[in-house]
Each structure stands twice: as structure tokens, then as C-alpha cells.
Amino acid sequence: MSETSERQRHxxxxxxxxxxxxxxxxxxxxxxxxxxxxDLADVLETLEEDERLRLLELIPAAQASDALAEMExxxxxxxxxxxxxxxxxxxxxEQLADDDAADxxxxxxxxxxxxxxxxxxxxxxxxELLEYPExxxxxxxxxxxxxxxxxxxxxxxxxxxxxxxSDRGDFYTVFVTDExxxxxxxxxxxxxxxxxxxxxxxxxxxxxxxxVPVNMDQEEVGRILSKYNLASIGVVxxxxxxxxxxxxxxxxxxxxxxxxxxxxxxxSVSDEEELRGTTMGAIRSRLPWLAVNTxxxxxxxxxxxxxxxTIEQLAxxxxxxxxxxxxxxxxxxxxxxxxxxRIATAEETADERWSAVGKELVVGVVNGLVIGxxxxxxxxxxxDTEPLFGAVVxxxxxxxxxxxxxLGAFFPIVLERFGIxxxxxxxxxxxxxxxLFGFLLLLGLATKFLL
Amino acid sequence: MSETSERQRHxxxxxxxxxxxxxxxxxxxxxxxxxxxxDLADVLETLEEDERLRLLELIPAAQASDALAEMExxxxxxxxxxxxxxxxxxxxxEQLADDDAADxxxxxxxxxxxxxxxxxxxxxxxxELLEYPExxxxxxxxxxxxxxxxxxxxxxxxxxxxxxxSDRGDFYTVFVTDExxxxxxxxxxxxxxxxxxxxxxxxxxxxxxxxVPVNMDQEEVGRILSKYNLASIGVVxxxxxxxxxxxxxxxxxxxxxxxxxxxxxxxSVSDEEELRGTTMGAIRSRLPWLAVNTxxxxxxxxxxxxxxxTIEQLAxxxxxxxxxxxxxxxxxxxxxxxxxxRIATAEETADERWSAVGKELVVGVVNGLVIGxxxxxxxxxxxDTEPLFGAVVxxxxxxxxxxxxxLGAFFPIVLERFGIxxxxxxxxxxxxxxxLFGFLLLLGLATKFLL
Numbered sequence: 001m002s003e004t005s006e007r008q009r010h011x012x013x014x015x016x017x018x019x020x021x022x023x024x025x026x027x028x029x030x031x032x033x034x035x036x037x038x039d040l041a042d043v044l045e046t047l048e049e050d051e052r053l054r055l056l057e058l059i060p061a062a063q064a065s066d067a068l069a070e071m072e073x074x075x076x077x078x079x080x081x082x083x084x085x086x087x088x089x090x091x092x093x094e095q096l097a098d099d100d101a102a103d104x105x106x107x108x109x110x111x112x113x114x115x116x117x118x119x120x121x122x123x124x125x126x127x128e129l130l131e132y133p134e135x136x137x138x139x140x141x142x143x144x145x146x147x148x149x150x151x152x153x154x155x156x157x158x159x160x161x162x163x164x165x166s167d168r169g170d171f172y173t174v175f176v177t178d179e180x181x182x183x184x185x186x187x188x189x190x191x192x193x194x195x196x197x198x199x200x201x202x203x204x205x206x207x208x209x210x211x212v213p214v215n216m217d218q219e220e221v222g223r224i225l226s227k228y229n230l231a232s233i234g235v236v237x238x239x240x241x242x243x244x245x246x247x248x249x250x251x252x253x254x255x256x257x258x259x260x261x262x263x264x265x266x267x268s269v270s271d272e273e274e275l276r277g278t279t280m281g282a283i284r285s286r287l288p289w290l291a292v293n294t295x296x297x298x299x300x301x302x303x304x305x306x307x308x309x310t311i312e313q314l315a316x317x318x319x320x321x322x323x324x325x326x327x328x329x330x331x332x333x334x335x336x337x338x339x340x341x342r343i344a345t346a347e348e349t350a351d352e353r354w355s356a357v358g359k360e361l362v363v364g365v366v367n368g369l370v371i372g373x374x375x376x377x378x379x380x381x382x383x384d385t386e387p388l389f390g391a392v393v394x395x396x397x398x399x400x401x402x403x404x405x406x407l408g409a410f411f412p413i414v415l416e417r418f419g420i421x422x423x424x425x426x427x428x429x430x431x432x433x434x435x436l437f438g439f440l441l442l443l444g445l446a447t448k449f450l451l
Numbered sequence: 452m453s454e455t456s457e458r459q460r461h462x463x464x465x466x467x468x469x470x471x472x473x474x475x476x477x478x479x480x481x482x483x484x485x486x487x488x489x490d491l492a493d494v495l496e497t498l499e500e501d502e503r504l505r506l507l508e509l510i511p512a513a514q515a516s517d518a519l520a521e522m523e524x525x526x527x528x529x530x531x532x533x534x535x536x537x538x539x540x541x542x543x544x545e546q547l548a549d550d551d552a553a554d555x556x557x558x559x560x561x562x563x564x565x566x567x568x569x570x571x572x573x574x575x576x577x578x579e580l581l582e583y584p585e586x587x588x589x590x591x592x593x594x595x596x597x598x599x600x601x602x603x604x605x606x607x608x609x610x611x612x613x614x615x616x617s618d619r620g621d622f623y624t625v626f627v628t629d630e631x632x633x634x635x636x637x638x639x640x641x642x643x644x645x646x647x648x649x650x651x652x653x654x655x656x657x658x659x660x661x662x663v664p665v666n667m668d669q670e671e672v673g674r675i676l677s678k679y680n681l682a683s684i685g686v687v688x689x690x691x692x693x694x695x696x697x698x699x700x701x702x703x704x705x706x707x708x709x710x711x712x713x714x715x716x717x718x719s720v721s722d723e724e725e726l727r728g729t730t731m732g733a734i735r736s737r738l739p740w741l742a743v744n745t746x747x748x749x750x751x752x753x754x755x756x757x758x759x760x761t762i763e764q765l766a767x768x769x770x771x772x773x774x775x776x777x778x779x780x781x782x783x784x785x786x787x788x789x790x791x792x793r794i795a796t797a798e799e800t801a802d803e804r805w806s807a808v809g810k811e812l813v814v815g816v817v818n819g820l821v822i823g824x825x826x827x828x829x830x831x832x833x834x835d836t837e838p839l840f841g842a843v844v845x846x847x848x849x850x851x852x853x854x855x856x857x858l859g860a861f862f863p864i865v866l867e868r869f870g871i872x873x874x875x876x877x878x879x880x881x882x883x884x885x886x887l888f889g890f891l892l893l894l895g896l897a898t899k900f901l902l
Contacts, residue, residue, distance in 0.1 A: 036679065038679055038680075046800070161644060162644070162645055168641075170641055170680070172623050189640040190619075190623070190640065192644070193612060194612070194613055194616065194617050225703075226700065226703045227489045228489055229489075229700040231623060231682050248682060248699040248700070249677065249680040251703065252673075252699070252702065252703060253677075255703060255706050255707060255710070256677075256706060256796060259713075259714075260796065263714050263717065263791070263792055264788055264789065266718075266788070267785050267788030267878075268785055269785045269788055273789065275789060275793040275796065275797060276793060276797060279813045279814060282789070282810065283813075283814050283817050286785050286814065287817075287818050290782060290818055290821075291821075291825065293777065293781050294774065294822060294826060297774045297777040297778065298774065298829060300773045300777070301774050305767065305770040305833070308766035308770070311763075311769045312766045315759035315760075315762040315763045316756065317769075318755050318762045318766075318769040318772065319752040319755040319756040319759070320752065321772065322751045322772065322776055322890070323749065323751070325773055325776070325777075326744065326748040326751070326776075326883065326886060327745060329780070330740070330879055333719065334718050334719055334720045334737045334740070336718065338720060338724065338733070341714055341715065342726040345707060345711065346523070346726060346727060348727075352727075359733065363730060366734050367734055367738050367741055370738060371738075371741050371742065371745060374745055378749060382756070401741075427718075427784065427878075428781055435773050435777060439773070
């Protein structure tokens with residue numbers, strides 16, 4: 001339970017620090033032994049870099065490698081691995097599942113990567129996994145799966161599993177293959193246990209909805225596994241051979257990572273920024289967006305500059321400007337967020353998707369009318385204003401909210417059609433456009449009717 | 452595979468529509484029979500409401516109930532259920548897993564809920580589930596779990612499972628309990644199959660990290676299941692009795708729903724808005740936020756209004772205003788998004804979390820300096836401006852980005868300390884504050900040094 005493990009972790013950290021300082025290796029091994037790999041990973045993340053390395057050298061290889069695999073990518077477990085001596089690297093990598101090994105090694109700089117791979121006695125499996133794009137089915141799958149012959153019956157299959165799968169980590173599904181490694185069907189452990197021992201596997205296996213091609217995008221893999229509530233999904237090569245499997249825990253990680261990516265892109269943060277990364281990384285990831293935004297906002301500034309005579313005569317317009325721009329930005333951001341999330345989570349036809357634009361248009365018309373009236377009312381209550389001023393503000397506000405709302409739905413849908421991540425329709429573009437449009441309308445109308 | 456099922460779905464829909472129109476019930480049953488429940492749910496979502504009802508009446512109860520359970524909540528499957536006649540309702544609900552039944556019935560209006568529950572022959576299990584808060588462990592668990600006696604050995608356990616669990620849906624874990632239903636341990640199906648038949652369960656069961664209290668927040672449940680890579684987690688009552696289980700597929704749904712909630716709140720959309728909901732629902736969910744924003748922006752307008760004499764004399768300031776406000780908003784939103792996601796996904800101590808504020812301060816200082824110089828340079832290149840004008844713009848821009856960045860980290864962390872969802876620190880508040888502060892600084896400095 002989380003509070004217990006929180007307290008355990010804190011106590012463990014204080015004690016481990018003390019023991020590391022006095023170099024009491026044996027006591028550390030005893031202390032760390034009962035910790036779950038994920039809790040040990042938390043402990044490691046809290047220690048200083050040199051303490052991390054010393055702890056990982058001291059404890060058994062199996063425990064050290066499990067903890068490395070469970071550390072957050074932001075904490076750079078791969079770099080810890082690369083700092084160890086070749087013998088220890090080989091020990092740890094051989095204890096890892098192949099996908100965890102490939103993930104760690106894939107995070108290294110090319111020269112470190114080669115050095116680590118040379119320490120490992122049998123690096124071919126890892127090399128093969130490293131060749132798949134990181135965000136494809138091949139990039140997140142493990143090659144370590146449990147398969148049985150298609151002509152076995154249930155009790156033969158269980159015997160085969162007992163013989164060959166005892167070194168496999170958690171598995172939930174048995175893949176049934178023919179002599180050419182082609183996937184014939186998938187049997188869940190539940191069905192295998194419940195089946196009569198003499199039942200043929202061919203009676204038990206399911207229609208393989210649970211199969212994806214090795215080059216499928218990881219987001220799509222996640223959608224399929226989640227849609228069909230599968231604990232495990234098979235990965236096949238172009239010629240139909242079963243090459244790996246992906247389990248629900250990989251998919252939970254993918255769903256979380258994609259959500260983080262979406263919200264960061266939406267807020268104009270480059271998706272390379274790590275949530276707990278360095279200050280320098282944050283500066284580098286955000287500055288280009290701010291620079292782009294400076295240029296886009298300069299366009300809005302030019303509109304205002306063009307109407308400087310109007311503003312000199314009617315300075316109250318400068319007070320209304322931030323209200324028009326702010327509310328346009330807000331309404332556009334609302335429509336954007338809903339549309340981006342809709343595209344990310346729902347399976348829809350193009351028609352269904354385009355209907356979102358019509359809906360947002362109506363939302364803009366209604367909300368724009370209400371907010372336009374509200375803003376106009378406030379404006380007219382100010383001293384020295386006339387009803388016509390209220391009317392100009394009202395029209396500018398209303399039109400701006402209609403445009404903002406419609407654009408907020410239109411923009412991500414168009415990007416998606418062109419194969420660009422719709423979340424790249426960051427709010428910056430929509431807010432800049434509504435600034436520009438809102439100012440043009442407000443100042444244009446004011447110049448025509450109020451001077 | 453998704454393209455196949457996409458095509459299948461489209462073909463099925465055209466054909467089902469035709470057959471529904473000519474009332475060819477038997478042919479529909481044959482056509483729909485091979486569809487996976489999730490694909491049938493997609494079909495239902497595409498049909499008109501009256502077609503949905505007719506289809507659900509025609510097909511076997513087991514298939515109809517599975518499809519209802521797989522429909523998106525946005526599509527209101529519960530209302531479909533409520534429109535059927537009592538006998539059919541009873542048939543369908545009895546086929547559903549108890550948690551799916553509770554989810555459906557929980558979505559109904561109170562009077563429909565009672566009517567549906569009265570049709571069901573044994574509603575007590577469902578009533579009990581309905582009493583737990585929707586977003587708690589109790590609210591997402593199922594009571595249908597597979598448990599065995601703690602004094603059994605592996606082969607006795609398998610025999611017990613064969614006898615009692617054949618009507619259970621997918622399961623991955625066996626819960627081991629004593630006579631008082633208290634949880635003693637958890638055995639994965641993998642371990643049970645790999646174990647020697649005579650092995651005692653007590654040798655096989657794992658330390659129950661995989662247990663959560665019934666009142667735990669669903670987000671925390673998701674974090675634990677995902678942290679320890681568990682397919683299934685037990686839920687216990689306050690007195691230690693095992694009352695249900697939660698599986699990975701529930702958690703994937705929770706992770707997706709919470710991510711949607713975060714991005715919507717962040718963009719000032721009420722989390723009650725459904726992604727594919729009605730236009731009226733969208734208007735109602737967003738209008739209050741726009742109204743609040745109108746009032747907060749009025750404060751920024753007041754600042755500008757107070758400096759109207761300055762603007763009348765130096766209208767170029769009105770052109771600089773949107774640049775200062777826009778970039779402040781952008782930098783604040785960047786810091787907000789990173790901090791909100793960091794809080795949502797990482798386990799951190801308070802110290803680690805507060806360090807984010809220091810980091811954002813430095814990011815603001817550096818990025819503010821660069822962007823301030825850039826904006827000042829553009830400003831000085833305009834006709835009729837003097838270097839001192841550039842200096843004022845530079846200082847206002849710089850200070851505003853520092854405040855925006857720091858506040859973007861500070862605000863969600865403070866909310867979290869007070870037990871409020873940090874994502875409620877929607878960008879509206881930060882952008883309004885940076886508007887206010889930026890204008891005050893720009894116009895204040897301009898009044899002092901440029902007039």
C-alpha cells in the first residue's frame with residue numbers, strides 16, 4: 001500500500017545513505033533484499049549519482065537490473081549502466097528482459113551503446129530490437145514469449161509451458177504457432193486452466209484480433225489492446241511470423257507518455273523536454289517556441305500600430321484590447337482541447353469528425369453573443385462612453401469568439417488529415433490568430449464608426 | 452486488425468441498416484454473430500437511436516449486453532437499456548459483469564435507475580457497488596473474482612477453479628483467502644501453471660503489494676497497478692475482507708479519462724463536458740469559465756484605463772501590449788503544463804516538487820532575457836522610437852516572463868498542497884495575472900521614463 005511503501009522508502013533511504021557512508025555492504029544487501037524492484041527504483045532516484053552507482057554495484061545483479069528497468073527514463077538509468085565496468089554490465093544486461101535491455105541501451109549515446117553491447121555475451125536479440133523505430137510495435141515489444149505447438153492438447157500445452165517457460169516473467173497468454181513460427185491462435189491462461197486436459201488447442205484459441213504488425217504505431221497498438229481488453233497482444237512480421245508480444249503494462253506507459261506529449265505540445269513545450277529534466281533542457285525546449293511566438297505576435301502589434309491615430313484619439317480602445325484578445329484566446333483554447341482529446345481517444349469517421357467544426361461554430365455563436373453583451377455592458381458603464389462604443393465592442397467580441405471556437409476545432413482536424421499530430425495545433429497559433437483578428441475588427445470598426 | 456475491422460464495420464453497418472429496414476431479424480443475427488463486442492459497440496454508435504434499439508432487441512442477450520458494456524459513455528448506452536421492456540432489461544443485466552451493470556445503471560436518472568433495478572432478479576450486488584463513489588476503488592472494481600482456500604495445494608486450487616470459475620470472464624490472478632474472507636495472498640495464473648502440482652499455495656503467493664483499500668482514489672489505484680506492473684489488484688474493506696478486484700483494463704480507462712480531464716481543465720473546459728457530447732452541453736460547460744475570465748480580464752483593462760493619458764501620448768505602447776501579454780501567457784502556460792504533468796505522473800517528495808519552482812525561476816530569467824532583447828530590438832527598429840523606449844520594453848518583457856514562469860510552477864503545487872486538483876490551475880488564471888502584471892510594468896515604466 002502506498003503510504004506504507006512511502007514510509008518504508010524514506011526509512012530505507014536514510015539507512016542506506018548511512019550504510020553507504022560507512023561502506024557496510026553486507027548490511028545494505030540485507031536491508032534492500034525485501035524491497036520490490038519498483039520501490040528500489042524510487043530509492044535509487046532519490047540518491048545522489050555516486051550513491052546510486054555504489055548501491056547498484058553492491059546488490060545482487062538480478063535485483064540491480066530489475067531496479068534499473070523500473071527507473072524513470074528522466075533519471076537516466078542507462079547512463080548509470082554505462083558507467084559500470086564491462087563485467088558488471090554483462091551481468092546486469094543478461095538478467096534483463098530483452099525489451100528492457102533494448103530500452104536502456106537505446107537511450108545511450110552511439111559510442112556508449114557499442115561499448116555496452118560489446119560487453120554482452122549474446123547481443124543479437126537486443127540489436128534486432130534496437131532496429132525498430134522506438135514508437136512502433138517492434139520498439140516496445142519483447143521477443144520473450146511463450147508459444148506452443150498447434151497440434152498439442154491442453155495438458156500437453158501445460159507440460160510444454162512448465163518445461164520451457166519457467167524463466168519467463170509474467171505472461172497471460174500462450175501463443176500457438178505452426179512449424180514455420182506462423183501464429184495460428186492465442187489461448188489465454190484462463191482458458192487453458194479451465195479447459196478439459198484432453199481439449200485440443202484448436203478448440204480453445206481465439207480469433208486473433210490480438211495481433212498487430214511489427215511496424216504499427218505504438219498509439220494504435222494501445223488503442224487495440226485497450227479496445228479489446230487484452231492483457232497481451234502478439235506482434236507479427238510482414239511474412240506472418242510471430243516475432244514478439246506487447247503486454248498491458250507497456251500500453252499503460254504508452255498511454256501516459258502520449259498524454260504527456262499531447263498536453264506539452266498543446267502548451268508549446270517541445271515534447272523532448274523531460275518533466276524532471278535539467279533547467280538547461282527546459283530553456284532549450286521552450287525558447288524556440290517563445291521566439292516564434294514573438295514573431296507571430298509582432299503581426300498583431302502591426303495591426304495595432306496601423307491604427308495608432310485611432311488609439312491616440314480613443315485610448316479606451318487600448319483597455320478593451322486585452323479583453324477581446326484574452327477571451328478569444330480562452331474560447332479558442334477550449335475548442336482546441338476538446339477537439340485534440342476527441343481525436344486522440346475516439347474512433348470516428350471523417351464525417352463524424354468534421355461535425356465537430358459545425359458544433360463549435362454554434363458554441364461560438366451562442367457563447368460569443370452572451371459574452372459580447374456582457375463585455376459591452378461593462379464598457380458602456382465606464383465614464384464618457386456612448387452606446388455606439390458598446391455596439392462596436394459587442395460586434396468585435398462576438399465575431400472573435402465565433403472565429404476562435406470554429407478555428408479551435410478546424411485547425412487540429414486539418415493537421416490530422418495531413419498526417420501531423422493534431423496536438424501540434426498548440427494554443428499559440430490559435431491565440432495569435434484571434435489576437436490579430438480581434439484587434440483588426442475592434443480598431444477597424446472603431447475607426448469607421450466612432451471617430 | 453484495425454483496417455480490417457474498419458472495413459468490416461462499414462460493410463456491416465450498410466447491411467444492418469438495410470436488413471433493419473426490411474425487418475429481416477434472422478439474417479441480422481447471422482450477420483452480427485461473428486462480431487467482437489467492441490466492434491458491435493462501434494456499429495451501434497454509428498446507427499440512429501431507433502436502429503440501435505431494434506438491433507439490441509433482435510440479437511442474443513449475451514451479445515447485446517456485451518456490446519452495451521463496450522459502448523462509449525458519451526453515447527449513453529444506459530439510456531438505451533432504460534428504454535427496453537422490463538423482461539429484456541432483466542435478461543441483459545443478468546448477462547453483464549456486476550461492475551459493468553453498476554456503471555450502466557449508475558449513469559441513469561434516479562427514477563430510471565430504480566425502475567431498471569426492479570426488473571433485475573438479484574439487484575443487491577449492483578446496489579452495493581452503486582454505493583461506492585464513482586472515482587474510488589469500490590466504484591471501478593468488480594465483485595466477481597476467483598478465490599481459493601489458503602490451505603490448498605496447486606492442483607487442488609486448479610481443480611477448485613475449474614469447478615467454480617468457468618462462468619468468470621478473463622482473470623489473471625487467483626486470490627487466496629482464509630475462512631473469514633480475509634486476503635492471505637495472491638497467486639498469478641502463471642505461477643499456478645508453472646508450479647509443481649503438490650506445491651502449497653503458501654509457497655506460491657506473493658507479498659500483497661497488489662491490494663488497495665476500497666475507498667482509495669481511482670487515480671492512486673492506477674498508479675499502484677502501473678508501478679508494480681500488475682494485471683489485477685485486490686480490493687479490501689476496512690476490516691481486511693477481500694471485496695473485489697480491479698484489472699488493468701479498468702486502469703487504462705482511468706488513465707485515459709484522467710488525462711482527458713487534465714487537458715480539459717487546463718484549457719478551462721469543465722470536466723463534465725463530454726468529448727462527443729451535445730452542443731448545448733458544450734455551451735453550458737464553457738460559458739461560466741468565459742464569464743469568470745471576462746471579470747478577471749476586466750482587472751487588466753482597468754490597469755490600462757488608469758494609464759489612458761500615457762497611451763494617448765504614446766500610442767505605440769498599445770502595440771507593444773499584446774506582445775508582452777501574449778508572451779507572458781505563453782511562458783506561463785509552458786511552465787504550468789510541465790508542472791501539472793509532473794505532479795500527475797511522478798512520485799515525488801515535497802522538496803523535489805518545490806525544486807520545480809526554482810528551476811522555472813531560472814528558466815524565466817534566461818528566456819526572459821533573450822526574448823526581452825529580441826522584442827526590444829524589434830521595438831527600437833520602428834520609426835520614431837528612442838533607445839530608452841527599447842529599455843522600458845525590455846525590462847517589462849523580462850520581468851513578466853520571470854513572473855509567468857515561476858507562477859506557472861508555483862500555482863499548481865500550492866493547489867495540490869490544499870488538496871485541489873492541480874490541473875484546475877487552468878491557464879486562464881496565469882494568463883490573466885501576467886496580463887495584469889505586464890501592463891502595470893510596461894505602462895508604469897513608460898509613464899515614469901518616457902513622457
